[in-house]
Amino acid sequence: MRVGIIGAGSIGLLFAAYLSQVFDVTVYTRSQEQANEIDLHGISLLNGTERTVAEVKALPITDWQGLERLTIIAVKQYQLFSIIERLKQTQTMPEYVLFLQNGMGHLKLLNDLKGNNLFVGSVEHGAQRENLHTVRHNGVSTTNVAVYKGDSEFLKWFTGAVSTVFPMTFQEEYFTMLKKKLIVNAMINPLTAILQVKNGVLVDNPFYYKLLQNLFREITAILNLEHPEEYWGQAIQICQKTADNHSSMLKDVEAKRQTEVDAILGYLLEEANRKGKKSPQLETLYYLIKGKESQWEVIT
């Protein structure tokens, strides 16, 4: 089966490297330069001290025609808008599309698409792009996937087909799946990015732990969570499991790149606003990050 992957950041390269062991993968890059690099060197996948090289076709995104049966959209949420426009304009909408964005802000964009089978995923791997054709897989976990609209048979088959090389977990219910990830992201990402600390520090430092508790209370109220203790437990566990990691937002801040704060906190602030709930803490964190971003020449 042919698989197209749009986006060659850390997640796009990670998926391309693993999926190419099973499928015929083409990765679509933003720049011609990156496509050339990948054509020349393949994708280097670093796993601890081990390096494997995957031969993967690469083309600039402008050459994308939607010819692959499955297209995986691995761009950041704030880059999604232009991709959605491209999908709308294509003659041949791919049969299956899997969206891997963080947050939940992208869901409303999906309703505009004419595709019959739209899937969403939540990536729990840790990955870092080291150069245009090299990705480090530094936290092996899984990718949760669920049907947003359409056929679950294909997604179940796909999950099974890749599972020997790259764990993927079929989830029945996309909303809860994305909400869990959103809450974890909202708690860990902005604080680690503002404080410039690793994930584990948030639970080790009693003052930061207090911040997590207060923040979680605000999120619980906004989302009307019914069993908050499950979400809380999950967030704390992820902080502990990934104690030595830099969160994706911290990495963005360190590299002075645009962050995903709109996809994560922006979504929650919109929800709060829509429901007439207060969100002073989330708002404080939101403006701290937005202000930081606006201090740089943002690289998107």
Added chain:
Amino acid sequence: MRVGIIGAGSIGLLFAAYLSQVFDVTVYTRSQEQANEIDLHGISLLNGTERTVAEVKALPITDWQGLERLTIIAVKQYQLFSIIERLKQTQTMPEYVLFLQNGMGHLKLLNDLKGNNLFVGSVEHGAQRENLHTVRHNGVSTTNVAVYKGDSEFLKWFTGAVSTVFPMTFQEEYFTMLKKKLIVNAMINPLTAILQVKNGVLVDNPFYYKLLQNLFREITAILNLEHPEEYWGQAIQICQKTADNHSSMLKDVEAKRQTEVDAILGYLLEEANRKGKKSPQLETLYYLIKGKESQWEVIT
């Protein structure tokens, strides 16, 4: 007249250098080493490219006997407790005592003192200690002083007597005076320390400006401010006037020293709690700073 100054940080050295031009000043230091340095070199006062040296007596704080007519307490708020104990135990309580701490947390400690004439001051100078006997005066402004308890005649005379060398402004009402400074400190210090930016950035960056607005609204409610626009105007003006300065809390964070967050935000949080008001933003900033402090080996 003999004047004793307890504390030889930036403010203590600044006051000692200027007041020694008019009075017989003894500065009391925490360490014998610093007393020796000041005895040996005098206090160097840097003003732009100009350097003047003041001959000042220096003794370690353990030698303090309260023999000077006026004692100026120039330690940080969190060091005040041990000084207050010393004042309580002295046989000869000084006739006049002037307290220069930030915030308003120290007021409740003053009621325990048997002194008849207690004054409070709010220093608006910018000063930085460059070594044990050198201070840079990098923002010339004034010191507001007011009577907390006792005789205003002496304080008015003192204000006039020093005014040719070191501006000092007599204020009728200590509470409003300290409240104004507290509000400015609460708005500027924690944000600049968390973001590691100069004061001016808070008003130049539209997202940080929004943070200031939200924060001010919370402070207004806690303190029941009657004419909030005056306080707001003052805070913004100070941000602009001191645009290139690092706030004292930012300097503390940069030097990994204990900050005055308890004197500033701690006081407001207590007020909020006492009045049953919400303070989610102040609390967020408070824990961010407390958490930072607890990550270092704090130097007091």
